[in-house]
Amino acid sequence: MNPNKNHFPEGDAFRRELNGRYRSATIGEVLFLSALLIAVISLTALLYNIVDGAFGYTAYEYKVDPSTITSKPLNELTQPELVEVLKANISKGAYNKLNNEQAMETRSQADLLSLVLERIIRIDTKAVWSLSDSLFHKTEIEAEVAEKYPDAKLEFRTWLTMNFITAPMSSRAEFAGARTAILGSLWLVGIAVLFALPIGVGAAVYLQEYAPKNLFTRIIQTNINNLAGVPSIVYGMLGLALFVRVLEPLTSGSIFGVTDSNGRTVFAAGLTMGVLVLPLIIINAQEAIKAVPDSLRQAAYGVGATRWQTIWHHVLPNSVAGILTGTILSISRAIGETAPLIVVGASTFITVDPDGLFSKFTALPIQIFNWTTRAQPEFHAIAASAIIVLMVLLLSLNATAILLRNRFQRRL
Amino acid sequence: MENNVEPEYAIVTNDLSIHYGSYTAVKGVNVKVEKQKITAIIGPSGCGKSTLLRSFNRMNDFVPNCRVTGELLLQGQNLYSKDVDPVEARRRIGMVFQKPNPFPKSIYENIAWGARINGFKGNMDELVEQSLRGAALWEEVKDLLQKSAYELSGGQQQRLCIARTIAIQPEIILMDEPASALDPISTLRIEELMQELKKNYTIIIVTHNMQQAARASDYTAMMMIDDQRSGGVIEFDDTKKIFTRPKDKRTEDYVTGRFG
Ligand SMILES: Nc1ncnc2c1ncn2[C@@H]1O[C@H](COP(=O)(O)OP(=O)(O)OP(=O)(O)O)[C@@H](O)[C@H]1O
Numbered sequence A: 001m002n003p004n005k006n007h008f009p010e011g012d013a014f015r016r017e018l019n020g021r022y023r024s025a026t027i028g029e030v031l032f033l034s035a036l037l038i039a040v041i042s043l044t045a046l047l048y049n050i051v052d053g054a055f056g057y058t059a060y061e062y063k064v065d066p067s068t069i070t071s072k073p074l075n076e077l078t079q080p081e082l083v084e085v086l087k088a089n090i091s092k093g094a095y096n097k098l099n100n101e102q103a104m105e106t107r108s109q110a111d112l113l114s115l116v117l118e119r120i121i122r123i124d125t126k127a128v129w130s131l132s133d134s135l136f137h138k139t140e141i142e143a144e145v146a147e148k149y150p151d152a153k154l155e156f157r158t159w160l161t162m163n164f165i166t167a168p169m170s171s172r173a174e175f176a177g178a179r180t181a182i183l184g185s186l187w188l189v190g191i192a193v194l195f196a197l198p199i200g201v202g203a204a205v206y207l208q209e210y211a212p213k214n215l216f217t218r219i220i221q222t223n224i225n226n227l228a229g230v231p232s233i234v235y236g237m238l239g240l241a242l243f244v245r246v247l248e249p250l251t252s253g254s255i256f257g258v259t260d261s262n263g264r265t266v267f268a269a270g271l272t273m274g275v276l277v278l279p280l281i282i283i284n285a286q287e288a289i290k291a292v293p294d295s296l297r298q299a300a301y302g303v304g305a306t307r308w309q310t311i312w313h314h315v316l317p318n319s320v321a322g323i324l325t326g327t328i329l330s331i332s333r334a335i336g337e338t339a340p341l342i343v344v345g346a347s348t349f350i351t352v353d354p355d356g357l358f359s360k361f362t363a364l365p366i367q368i369f370n371w372t373t374r375a376q377p378e379f380h381a382i383a384a385s386a387i388i389v390l391m392v393l394l395l396s397l398n399a400t401a402i403l404l405r406n407r408f409q410r411r412l
Numbered sequence B: 001m002e003n004n005v006e007p008e009y010a011i012v013t014n015d016l017s018i019h020y021g022s023y024t025a026v027k028g029v030n031v032k033v034e035k036q037k038i039t040a041i042i043g044p045s046g047c048g049k050s051t052l053l054r055s056f057n058r059m060n061d062f063v064p065n066c067r068v069t070g071e072l073l074l075q076g077q078n079l080y081s082k083d084v085d086p087v088e089a090r091r092r093i094g095m096v097f098q099k100p101n102p103f104p105k106s107i108y109e110n111i112a113w114g115a116r117i118n119g120f121k122g123n124m125d126e127l128v129e130q131s132l133r134g135a136a137l138w139e140e141v142k143d144l145l146q147k148s149a150y151e152l153s154g155g156q157q158q159r160l161c162i163a164r165t166i167a168i169q170p171e172i173i174l175m176d177e178p179a180s181a182l183d184p185i186s187t188l189r190i191e192e193l194m195q196e197l198k199k200n201y202t203i204i205i206v207t208h209n210m211q212q213a214a215r216a217s218d219y220t221a222m223m224m225i226d227d228q229r230s231g232g233v234i235e236f237d238d239t240k241k242i243f244t245r246p247k248d249k250r251t252e253d254y255v256t257g258r259f260g
């Protein structure tokens, strides 16, 4: 007979004890479920808040009555007629400038129409309502408009349109677009990745495959891990000191004969972003390389491979999925960063697209920040639209990361 | 096959010791491994068999702070002297690991890769076929050469690893418990294979399986740890002698299963 047996509860005592265990299990489950609910509610609130701002009724007036410039309703004008209207109503200088940007004859009808609206007729937005107000308080809104702005037109407006994505910046929210900012963000990310990916993967390979495990490499490793958690504004300060000031001849392009810029270029900002994501890329690549089993390295060495052949033919191909996933997730971080860009000198109002390393630039988060700080409600509406653009960009990046992982992942 | 000429040796060790940091895992090994014979290394777990085997083709270069003292002579040259290139040594001394570790590539590539990186210029298809035949795997996989090696069974994978090793035509093949994860039938096939391979290669095999050592090997090295936990070869002789008339009492206890 086992002498320990009578130390366990039996019969009723056991059942009571078991019920106690079930109770704590239920408490645990309820706690976890409420945590999940809180998380889901906050995320839904965030989404609702953004979408709420990007659609809704707007009341606006024309500063110039369209009937004074053309007899037809505006949107029935043909492309040549619109060109005529423009020619007749804006200054010659402004017309030539537009014509130089893109020849009038080659512009689409929609493009010309928005030019006519922006330059000649000019829209004056009186009020903007959120999506929820527009849906549930339509009659109140109509009454309010009729009373306060008898001349205004009330229209349901989708602020996030194709035009919003493709139009350049403008000082009028009704015509402003995010193109300059989107392109700026893409340039930044492109430069950051081209800079940080090779360096990050190289450093990770060295740390994992070559470096002896000694105090020195441990110190370096700890530093890299800590750098990943340094607030981004600190990287901004570094970028300002290093890329904007010290390396100005390089980042302004003056050593390449570019004269019309200072160090506050998309190049300097891209490098700053590169340094910002470098620790993340290194750590992710290290994890991916670590996940390649040692037995595979031994197999390669066992048939007489050199270290380089082992790395190039086996270690890297088997870690590429992890490296790419890590890189894309780091990009997601970079694309949402605002603080370092402000420090290194992103422009807040700029209408020309970045067209090279040494251009001035703005980026989506900068633009969003700028628009949300404006007083007029129509700017808040386009800020909400820009946030949606940014989120879609982030979502597609993350989706790409998942696809790449599934595509490249090999069974080991 | 008794004759009077001095047999040729593939490996001769002189007071070979292997240290992990300050711990001496294997101490003072003096053995002569005869060419084109199968030499088995037996002994209890942790006595340094794998450590010793890895030192034979410098695989322990990759173990941090592993150090080798003494001499390990291959045709009179010390494998650990400065002018020996470890990559070349590994090409001449192939290794089959305890756990099958094919590359995550096709069956064909598994064999072709080692040959290619070593500058093989001949007909690759022929080499692949010949190596797979040599490892008694050809008949099973000849129609699946482009399939991933991971789709093979464990025993087939291990034979693929043997094929991969013989494809680079080494002089010596080291096997660390090649059959420990295999069923009795696959184990037997690998033993038959070793008998076939020994016509061309010198084979050194680590095994925990006494019957396997007795059945398949010509010579046996018995290893045991001393009171400082350092392993050493306590007896090295004809396999027949080790299993029938061992000189050392500890060997006798071990091979008859009375150990520990
Ligand atoms: N990489 C290492 N670093 C430090 N010590 C090690 C290392 N590898 C093995 N050892 C030690 O060396 C001794 C011998 O190990 P080894 O793997 O050679 O034993 P073995 O005879 O092959 O055992 P088994 O039969 O269980 O495989 C053990 O005490 C082990 O702890």
Ligand SMILES: [Mg+2]
Residues within 6 Å of the ligand: B049, B050, B051, B176
């Ligand atoms: Mg072992």
